[in-house]
Amino acid sequence: MTVATLGPAGTVSHELAARLYGDDIELLPTIRAIIKRVASGGAKGLVPIENSEAGGVGETLQGLMEFDVSITGEAYMPVRHHLAARGDPARLPVIYAHPQTHEQCSVLLDGLGVEVVHTSSNAASAMAMQRESRAGAVVSETAARIYGLPIAVRDVQNSRDNTTRFVEISALPREIAGATKCSLLVDPELDRVGLLADILAVFARRGINLTRIESRPSRRGMGKYLFFIDMEIAEGWREAKEELKSMTTVRELGCYARMEVPI
Amino acid sequence: MTVATLGPAGTVSHELAARLYGDDIELLPTIRAIIKRVASGGAKGLVPIENSEAGGVGETLQGLMEFDVSITGEAYMPVRHHLAARGDPARLPVIYAHPQTHEQCSVLLDGLGVEVVHTSSNAASAMAMQRESRAGAVVSETAARIYGLPIAVRDVQNSRDNTTRFVEISALPREIAGATKCSLLVDPELDRVGLLADILAVFARRGINLTRIESRPSRRGMGKYLFFIDMEIAEGWREAKEELKSMTTVRELGCYARMEVPI
Numbered sequence: 144m145t146v147a148t149l150g151p152a153g154t155v156s157h158e159l160a161a162r163l164y165g166d167d168i169e170l171l172p173t174i175r176a177i178i179k180r181v182a183s184g185g186a187k188g189l190v191p192i193e194n195s196e197a198g199g200v201g202e203t204l205q206g207l208m209e210f211d212v213s214i215t216g217e218a219y220m221p222v223r224h225h226l227a228a229r230g231d232p233a234r235l236p237v238i239y240a241h242p243q244t245h246e247q248c249s250v251l252l253d254g255l256g257v258e259v260v261h262t263s264s265n266a267a268s269a270m271a272m273q274r275e276s277r278a279g280a281v282v283s284e285t286a287a288r289i290y291g292l293p294i295a296v297r298d299v300q301n302s303r304d305n306t307t308r309f310v311e312i313s314a315l316p317r318e319i320a321g322a323t324k325c326s327l328l329v330d331p332e333l334d335r336v337g338l339l340a341d342i343l344a345v346f347a348r349r350g351i352n353l354t355r356i357e358s359r360p361s362r363r364g365m366g367k368y369l370f371f372i373d374m375e376i377a378e379g380w381r382e383a384k385e386e387l388k389s390m391t392t393v394r395e396l397g398c399y400a401r402m403e404v405p406i
Numbered sequence: 407m408t409v410a411t412l413g414p415a416g417t418v419s420h421e422l423a424a425r426l427y428g429d430d431i432e433l434l435p436t437i438r439a440i441i442k443r444v445a446s447g448g449a450k451g452l453v454p455i456e457n458s459e460a461g462g463v464g465e466t467l468q469g470l471m472e473f474d475v476s477i478t479g480e481a482y483m484p485v486r487h488h489l490a491a492r493g494d495p496a497r498l499p500v501i502y503a504h505p506q507t508h509e510q511c512s513v514l515l516d517g518l519g520v521e522v523v524h525t526s527s528n529a530a531s532a533m534a535m536q537r538e539s540r541a542g543a544v545v546s547e548t549a550a551r552i553y554g555l556p557i558a559v560r561d562v563q564n565s566r567d568n569t570t571r572f573v574e575i576s577a578l579p580r581e582i583a584g585a586t587k588c589s590l591l592v593d594p595e596l597d598r599v600g601l602l603a604d605i606l607a608v609f610a611r612r613g614i615n616l617t618r619i620e621s622r623p624s625r626r627g628m629g630k631y632l633f634f635i636d637m638e639i640a641e642g643w644r645e646a647k648e649e650l651k652s653m654t655t656v657r658e659l660g661c662y663a664r665m666e667v668p669i
């Protein structure tokens with residue numbers, strides 16, 4: 144089955160999709176377009192959901208809230224960024240970078256004191272640099288190769304452990320065999336004091352580990368939130384899920400396993 | 407005292423700062439530069455911390471983690487975005503928009519099917535449009551006026567309730583008289599099952615309302631988070647804070663009141 148992911152050619156998403164799925168890849172310009180494509184059937188999708196430096200990817204979380212898709216796998220991709228430049232990086236008039244990439248490379252970029260202009264993807268940064276003879280860009284190895292850009296400084300990410308977690312999404316709601324984790328979207332429509340504490344206690348009482356909890360605006364006004372909760376599958380997890388459903392509105396986003404990334 | 411906020415002229419930050427503080431305003435190019443400036447003394451700062459559509463502002467949360475500044479006030483600013491264009495918006499080759507603005511106006515922008523190029527601020531979008539005769543931009547009323555851009559479609563934000571919450575930051579750690587809310591940064595250095603549930607129970611047991619909880623990467627590797635917690639000041643809040651400190655690492659970011667925004 145075709146896998147839709149974030150283009151243009153040379154994004155980290157593209158590189159990961161090629162390693163996981165081979166050639167049957169469709170590159171789309173936005174995360175929203177990928178999730179929409181998957182919801183309409185006929186393709187799986189691969190989208191970034193969080194980064195170890197920059198946090199949750201808002202566009203993905205928003206898309207999961209809006210469209211009826213399931214998470215059917217996750218993959219962890221080490222992320223290395225390089226500064227492409229045709230001369231002294233400190234004398235560049237401008238450096239192109241994706242906002243999340245900028246956050247992941249903030250130490251070096253902010254230290255240089257060069258104006259950083261944000262783009263829509265790392266590949267878009269590469270293309271912007273290609274068009275201007277004096278500009279620089281923060282790009283992946285693959286993007287530098289595809290767009291023929293010289294790398295001036297390698298590994299400009301703040302942390303050597305910089306990793307992006309991706310999720311595979313599909314139109315069919317299903318529980319994958321061998322699943323180790325489930326993602327839930329909790330909507331406490333009527334908020335009250337202590338509701339979130341009670342929600343978390345459902346898992347704590349059973350010794351079930353939550354690997355992540357992230358609040359997102361409900362878009363019903365300032366101060367009203369939804370919660371993305373990831374739980375590890377362990378004894379009592381189905382009961383915990385049912386108890387939670389008796390307390391508040393819960394959407395099951397999927398139960399899935401980690402996909403190994405071929406080198 | 408000078409107030410540092412996000413420039414260039416015409417950003418929502420600039421407009422709010424002018425209404426709250428008058429003329430003694432210093433416009434800086436990034437949120438990180440503002441927080442750094444405040445930490446080094448001699449200026450207060452005004453920065454966006456969350457938006458009712460797009461969620462937390464990563465750069466601000468990251469800056470609060472890194473620099474020794476206090477929150478000394480908060481303000482809620484209704485946000486209206488307009489599409490500036492010199493002809494039919496559907497026929498624009500490109501529309502410039504800040505990534506958060508894009509999220510706040512996703513329904514109209516994604517519906518148009520025009521390529522959206524991200525910029526570093528709403529004012530930067532206006533300036534990018536000014537340089538290209540055929541481009542469009544999503545801008546504020548003030549930016550459209552300053553940069554002389556014709557508004558083609560008014561109020562392109564997804565929601566009429568679109569609001570951004572700003573915080574005032576200062577170098578001096580202090581508890582403001584008349585404070586109604588406190589912000590805490592909790593760092594559960596050693597994670598264990600149920601720790602977050604126990605943390606929230608400290609407040610729930612005392613009937614203390616938490617208005618917001620947001621996880622952020624600790625930058626100590628994937629899957630390790632810090633939590634920003636906002637609590638309402640109510641009976642027992644000092645005891646709750648002390649009990650929390652006995653359980654885990656807590657930084658008090660400040661106790662403060664809401665500032666009324668003059669029209």
